[in-house]
Amino acid sequence: MARAIKQIEDNIVNSIIGEGSEFKGEFNINGLLRIDGKFKGTIQTDGKVLIGKSGEAVTDIKARVVVVGGYVKGNIFAGERVIMLSTGKVTGNIITPSLIMEDGVIFEGNCIINKKEEIA
Numbered sequence: 001m002a003r004a005i006k007q008i009e010d011n012i013v014n015s016i017i018g019e020g021s022e023f024k025g026e027f028n029i030n031g032l033l034r035i036d037g038k039f040k041g042t043i044q045t046d047g048k049v050l051i052g053k054s055g056e057a058v059t060d061i062k063a064r065v066v067v068v069g070g071y072v073k074g075n076i077f078a079g080e081r082v083i084m085l086s087t088g089k090v091t092g093n094i095i096t097p098s099l100i101m102e103d104g105v106i107f108e109g110n111c112i113i114n115k116k117e118e119i120a
Contacts, residue, residue, distance in 0.1 A: 014029055014030065014031030014032050014033065014047070015027065015029055015031075015032075015033045015034070016033070016034045016035075016036070017033075017034070017035045017036065017037040017038075017039050017055075018036055018037055019036040019037055019052075019054045020037055021036075021037035021038070022037055022038040022039075022040075023037070023038070023039050023040075023041070024039075024040045024041055025041045026041050026042045026043075026044075027041065027042070027043045027044065027045070028044050028045070029044075029045045029047070030045065030046060030047060031045065031047040031048075032045075032047050032048045032049075032050065033045060033047075033048075033049050033050070034050045034052060034055075035049070035050070035051050035052060035055040035056075035057055035070070036052040036053075036054050036055050036070075037054070037055065037056075038055075038056045038057075039055070039056070039057045039058070039059060040057075040058045040059065041058075041059055042059055042060055043057075043059050043060070043061045043062065043063065044061075044062045044063070045062075045063045045064070046063075046064055047063065047064055047065070048063060048064060048065040048066070048067065049061050049063045049065070049066045049067070050066075050067045050069070051066075051067065051068045051069055051070040051071070051072055051088070052069050052070055053069045053070055053085075053087045054070060055069070055070035055071070056070055056071045057070070057071070057072045057073070057074070058073045058074060059072070059073075059074045060074045060075045060076075060077070060092075061074065061075070061076045061077065061078075062077045063077075063078055063079070064078065064079045064080045065078060065080050065081055065082075065083070066078045066081075066082045066083070066096075067082075067083045067085065068082070068083070068084045068085065068088035068089075068090055069085040069087050069088050070087070070088065070089070071088075071089045071090075071091075072088075072089070072090045072091070072092065073090075073091045073092060074091075074092045075092045075093045075094070075095075076090065076092065076093070076094045076095070076096070077095050077096070078094070078095070078096040078097075079096075079097075080096075080097065080098065081096055081097065081098035081099065081100065082094055082096045082098070082099050082100070083100045084099075084100065084101045084102065084105045084107065085102050085105075086102040086103055086104035086105060087104070088102075088105050088106070089105070089106040089107075090105075090106070090107050090108070090109060091108045091109060092108075092109045093109045093110045093111070093112070094107075094109065094110075094111045094112070095111075095112045095114060096111075096112075096113065096114070097113060097114055097115055098113070099111060099113060
């Protein structure tokens, strides 16, 4: 039951940076953050971060789940998993217990697969 509620919450967008928009700063949020524009700063959430196909983020991300369909320059720390879509590009390091990569991904960096307990 709790897992089903969490899955529903993962699909509710809490904040969005739309295509054509630019934002600089620090995001500390609950829930899902979707980036389709440009973002520079830091992101921390107990939820999900989604970088859309047109999204560009220069950031360190700390989240439960991170989905990359655009470009991320920085480190990703995910407590549950990172999903890199075929259009995704990451320049930086990834630390997560689970990593899913589609064909076509560009990844320049190091990846450490850790148990959930070891992710802070």
